[in-house]
Amino acid sequence: LGALAFFRALAQGERPDLGEKVVVVGGGNTAMDAARAAWRLTGRPVTVVYRRSRAEMPAHPEEVEELLREGNELVELATPLRIARRGGKVAALWCLRNRLGEPGPDGRPKPEPIPGTEFRIPCDSVIVAVGQRPEVRFFDGTGLVLHPDGRLAVDPETGETNLYRVWAGGDAVRGPATVIEAVADGRRAALAILKKLGLALPELPVPAAPQELRVLKVRKARKVMPFGPETLPVRLRRGFRPVERVLSPKAAQKEAERCLQCRTLCDKCVEVCPNRANVAYLVPTGTWRVPQVAVKDGALRVVGEEELRITQARQILHLDDLCNDCGNCATFCVHEGKPYQDKPRLYFHEETWRAEERNAFLLARGVLHRREDGEEARIGQEGEILVFEDPYLRVKLDRELRARELALKKPFLGTRSLRAAWEMALLLRGLRESLPHLWEVSGGGA
Numbered sequence: 001l002g003a004l005a006f007f008r009a010l011a012q013g014e015r016p017d018l019g020e021k022v023v024v025v026g027g028g029n030t031a032m033d034a035a036r037a038a039w040r041l042t043g044r045p046v047t048v049v050y051r052r053s054r055a056e057m058p059a060h061p062e063e064v065e066e067l068l069r070e071g072n073e074l075v076e077l078a079t080p081l082r083i084a085r086r087g088g089k090v091a092a093l094w095c096l097r098n099r100l101g102e103p104g105p106d107g108r109p110k111p112e113p114i115p116g117t118e119f120r121i122p123c124d125s126v127i128v129a130v131g132q133r134p135e136v137r138f139f140d141g142t143g144l145v146l147h148p149d150g151r152l153a154v155d156p157e158t159g160e161t162n163l164y165r166v167w168a169g170g171d172a173v174r175g176p177a178t179v180i181e182a183v184a185d186g187r188r189a190a191l192a193i194l195k196k197l198g199l200a201l202p203e204l205p206v207p208a209a210p211q212e213l214r215v216l217k218v219r220k221a222r223k224v225m226p227f228g229p230e231t232l233p234v235r236l237r238r239g240f241r242p243v244e245r246v247l248s249p250k251a252a253q254k255e256a257e258r259c260l261q262c263r264t265l266c267d268k269c270v271e272v273c274p275n276r277a278n279v280a281y282l283v284p285t286g287t288w289r290v291p292q293v294a295v296k297d298g299a300l301r302v303v304g305e306e307e308l309r310i311t312q313a314r315q316i317l318h319l320d321d322l323c324n325d326c327g328n329c330a331t332f333c334v335h336e337g338k339p340y341q342d343k344p345r346l347y348f349h350e351e352t353w354r355a356e357e358r359n360a361f362l363l364a365r366g367v368l369h370r371r372e373d374g375e376e377a378r379i380g381q382e383g384e385i386l387v388f389e390d391p392y393l394r395v396k397l398d399r400e401l402r403a404r405e406l407a408l409k410k411p412f413l414g415t416r417s418l419r420a421a422w423e424m425a426l427l428l429r430g431l432r433e434s435l436p437h438l439w440e441v442s443g444g445g446a
Contacts, residue, residue, distance in 0.1 A: 049080060052077065075095070278340075395421045
């Protein structure tokens with residue numbers, strides 16, 4: 001019996017006859033749900049068979065703990081071989097013992113069978129909860145691009161597929177995941193669709209007052225344990241009453257107060273870096289229309305524009321010369337990023353800066369230099385004007401980051417965006433105003 005068919009029957013009010021002894025094959029959340037539901041139907045302990053150890057189970061730890069609290073059994077390091085039948089009915093599941101081998105592509109050790117270790121688990125039914133995949137056959141013939149494992153290939157930023165006006169998310173894209181992640185994918189796709197239609201929702205930022213930031217910093221230094229929810233005692237879990245009880249209004253309020261408001265003030269990568277290689281700085285928030293230019297008839301022409309939007313004033317700078325690649329900032333990043341790679345990487349020495357090909361910055365005598373895809377650019381202050389230069393263009397920006405002059409240095413093919421000029425201007429201002437010690441060390445105060 002497949003786990004999804006079992007769940008469908010339960011949802012339709014049916015109560016399948018599973019017999020007294022049930023075995024569930026699998027180690028994910030689906031297997032945990034199937035085993036706990038079968039326990040409610042039979043009133044007898046259910047056996048879960050998983051080919052790796054408990055430490056490698058993809059199921060959430062709390063789901064495994066509740067499974068065992070209810071008196072069910074977990075058989076680890078066992079691979080199902082065949083089902084034995086008697087009189088046309090299931091009589092037993094034959095399995096083979098495993099040992100853990102070398103890590104596979106997903107980082108988990110591969111289960112290796114141990115010859116001669118077959119064993120038999122008597123049972124009346126077997127529920128299979130492995131290898132579930134979304135049904136995508138209705139896309140056959142459309143040209144939809146799939147990954148080798150059957151997941152839909154999408155743009156990681158928007159969720160858009162290669163088909164016109166088709167977006168995707170959830171398990172069909174991620175593989176087995178959570179409802180929360182599927183909802184987030186839906187929101188991401190909705191915003192991308194609105195933007196495609198020219199109907200992007202306006203941001204409504206609520207800037208935090210300085211005193212609020214101080215309160216948040218204190219709150220982040222304190223550990224407050226979750227308040228619940230409370231769960232039903234095991235003796236009351238027969239039937240399908242909800243196991244998790246609803247929080248009381250007071251408990252719900254206390255639970256909400258645990259939120260650290262990472263959107264307002266995160267700094268987690270600053271806190272966990274042992275070498276203080278991640279530092280926070282402030283930039284102006286706002287929206288700028290950045291020109292896109294091309295060379296036509298030997299002259300520079302503005303042929304379009306793109307939007308640069310900064311909604312968070314507090315940003316992170318990575319001081320690469322201080323980094324030992326420990327990975328702490330990536331491990332603890334609440335935004336699933338890798339700050340030591342993703343954030344602007346500032347270097348103190350020109351030789352180490354020149355050895356980098358992308359996302360590399362050097363601050364020297366008040367001038368900010370950048371290397372991206374092997375191409376160098378620079379921006380510095382000339383009176384009240386910021387002057388940006390790359391191999392092809394020279395751009396002058398005023399204090400409000402409005403373009404005052406665009407000049408062609410060398411012809412180029414295609415279209416070039418001036419986004420780098422605005423990004424470097426914001427970073428230079430942040431360094432000068434928020435990190436004066438770095439500014440002085442670089443000779444910017446001379």
